[in-house]
Amino acid sequence: MRNITNELREIAEDLLESKKVDVVLGYAKGEQPYQSVPFAAKKKEDVENLIFDIFSYSSLSKYLLDDMYRGKKVALVLKGCDYRGLKIMLDESRVDRDDLYLIGVECRGVLEKSKLKKKIDATLFETTLDLKEDKLAISSSKENVEVPYEDVLSPYCLACEFSTPHKEEVDIILGEPGKMTNKELTTDECFAEIGQIEKMDEEQRFEYWKKQLNRCKRCYSCRNACPVCTCRVCLFDRENPSYLDSDTSQLAQHQFYHVIRAFHISDRCVGCGQCSRVCPENIPLHLLNQKLIKELNKFYGSYLPGVDEQPAPLSFAKADDPDPFEKEEK
Amino acid sequence: MIEQNFEPKIVAFCCNWCSYAGADLAGTGRLKYPENVRIIRVPCSSRVEVQMIMRAFQNGADGVMVAGCHPGDCHYDTGNYHTRRRMMLLQSLTSFLGMEPDRFIVKWISGNEAAKFKSTVEEFNETLKKLGPADKVRDQRCGI
Numbered sequence: 001m002r003n004i005t006n007e008l009r010e011i012a013e014d015l016l017e018s019k020k021v022d023v024v025l026g027y028a029k030g031e032q033p034y035q036s037v038p039f040a041a042k043k044k045e046d047v048e049n050l051i052f053d054i055f056s057y058s059s060l061s062k063y064l065l066d067d068m069y070r071g072k073k074v075a076l077v078l079k080g081c082d083y084r085g086l087k088i089m090l091d092e093s094r095v096d097r098d099d100l101y102l103i104g105v106e107c108r109g110v111l112e113k114s115k116l117k118k119k120i121d122a123t124l125f126e127t128t129l130d131l132k133e134d135k136l137a138i139s140s141s142k143e144n145v146e147v148p149y150e151d152v153l154s155p156y157c158l159a160c161e162f163s164t165p166h167k168e169e170v171d172i173i174l175g176e177p178g179k180m181t182n183k184e185l186t187t188d189e190c191f192a193e194i195g196q197i198e199k200m201d202e203e204q205r206f207e208y209w210k211k212q213l214n215r216c217k218r219c220y221s222c223r224n225a226c227p228v229c230t231c232r233v234c235l236f237d238r239e240n241p242s243y244l245d246s247d248t249s250q251l252a253q254h255q256f257y258h259v260i261r262a263f264h265i266s267d268r269c270v271g272c273g274q275c276s277r278v279c280p281e282n283i284p285l286h287l288l289n290q291k292l293i294k295e296l297n298k299f300y301g302s303y304l305p306g307v308d309e310q311p312a313p314l315s316f317a318k319a320d321d322p323d324p325f326e327k328e329e330k
Numbered sequence: 331m332i333e334q335n336f337e338p339k340i341v342a343f344c345c346n347w348c349s350y351a352g353a354d355l356a357g358t359g360r361l362k363y364p365e366n367v368r369i370i371r372v373p374c375s376s377r378v379e380v381q382m383i384m385r386a387f388q389n390g391a392d393g394v395m396v397a398g399c400h401p402g403d404c405h406y407d408t409g410n411y412h413t414r415r416r417m418m419l420l421q422s423l424t425s426f427l428g429m430e431p432d433r434f435i436v437k438w439i440s441g442n443e444a445a446k447f448k449s450t451v452e453e454f455n456e457t458l459k460k461l462g463p464a465d466k467v468r469d470q471r472c473g474i
Contacts (some may be wrong), residue, residue: 019368055397137365197426198426202425202430203428204427204428204429205425205426205427205428206427206429206430206466207428209427209428210428210430212381234438235381241385243381243385250469250470250471251466252387252388252467252468252469252470253388253469255384255427255429255467256381256384256385256388256428259380259384259420259424259427260380260381262423263380263419263420263423266419267387288423288426288427291422291423291426292419292422292423295418295419295422295423296419300415313415314412314415314416314419317408317411317412317414317415319401319402319408319411321411321414321415322418323401323414323423324418324436325414325418325435325436325438326401326438327418
């Protein structure tokens with residue numbers, strides 16, 4: 001895999017120097033090992049902090065809604081899933097395309113830190129990574145291991161069907177096309193838990209989700225990190241009616257929050273997996289989204305939000321849709 | 331444990347143009363249906379948002395019914411098609427979460443189907459009596 005950090009810095013410097021943009025939104029190295037954090041380069045001197053690596057998880061498009069960037073020219077670093085999120089915002093006229101300079105990057109997936117930790121005995125602080133063509137070499141003072149990418153890549157990336165923004169849709173594209181793993185996995189294989197949960201009986205399913213949802217602290221990280229959760233006033237921030245309060249002892253409130261959250265992004269979810277990744281309690285939230293995507297695809301034909309031009313499945317309805325409610329009466 | 335003489339609370343969202351008229355007709359026709367159904371009149375069944383249904387469960391409903399015009403008969407042409415898509419998705423999600431999907435039904439009842447309204451409510455009432463109180467989806471602080 002070619003390292004595109006240097007090219008990115010050159011472009012960013014060029015853009016800032018020529019005053020084409022006011023700010024370049026990208027990633028910088030975080031304090032933790034293998035962590036990349038969002039970073040805004042406003043001056044020429046900031047540019048050297050910019051990086052792009054396999055830990056650049058978060059989607060940056062939601063920063064555009066911030067007052068800070070209103071009316072400014074912004075350059076944005078975009079992976080495939082980030083572009084899909086931005087496309088939905090563009091379609092809804094939340095941001096103006098003319099104000100943006102899009103730097104598409106060839107993404108080959110991001111690494112999942114929890115998977116990486118399982119592969120090694122040493123802590124992440126002590127290890128160094130070497131990205132080889134088909135394997136990832138992890139070395140520390142204690143051990144040297146090589147693992148195939150499909151074992152450490154994020155499951156969302158293994159199921160990804162749109163890893164790189166199209167050339168025509170962005171202003172410039174960096175890197176070279178290709179996949180990190182040669183193994184083609186279907187969505188069902190990547191999210192095998194959905195099948196397992198579907199097979200359980202109702203009582204088991206309830207117990208499973210009770211255990212998961214009761215951990216929720218209602219920090220709303222999943223909502224805030226989601227690139228397509230962009231309502232001007234969020235339902236949960238509304239004061240009249242105020243649906244939820246701060247009490248986290250009630251399962252019903254957790255159910256309410258998670259059902260509504262998943263439902264509201266059901267036909268918009270781009271499958272980046274950021275909701276589960278940011279969850280401090282590791283609740284598998286992506287399973288709810290993926291379940292809804294699965295249902296929508298099953299009944300109303302396959303649809304990729306932010307890629308396909310046709311309208312989203314919940315934005316229209318047809319007379320000949322399957323009717324699950326009248327069946328029993330016939 | 332199912333308590334003796336448990337009377338379930340049913341919230342029925344009825345579309346103004348069909349199901350509400352159907353319920354009205356049941357009243358004028360002196361058809362007796364279970365009195366534990368609370369009818370909420372909505373302009374169209376597609377007015378019913380997911381949060382309304384979840385809110386009803388949170389605050390003490392044992393069952394929720396959404397009733398609209400028969401497909402093809404909608405006063406606004408396509409409203410109930412939207413209801414159908416949305417409610418089907420909600421049902422599959424609640425069933426995935428193990429939240430007793432039987433407590434939530436969607437029915438198409440037209441303005442002259444008083445008998446269907448009666449039988450639907452009766453049937454639903456019986457189902458809910460068997461299921462017992464909806465403790466799994468209720469906010470325990472709601473005082474019911």
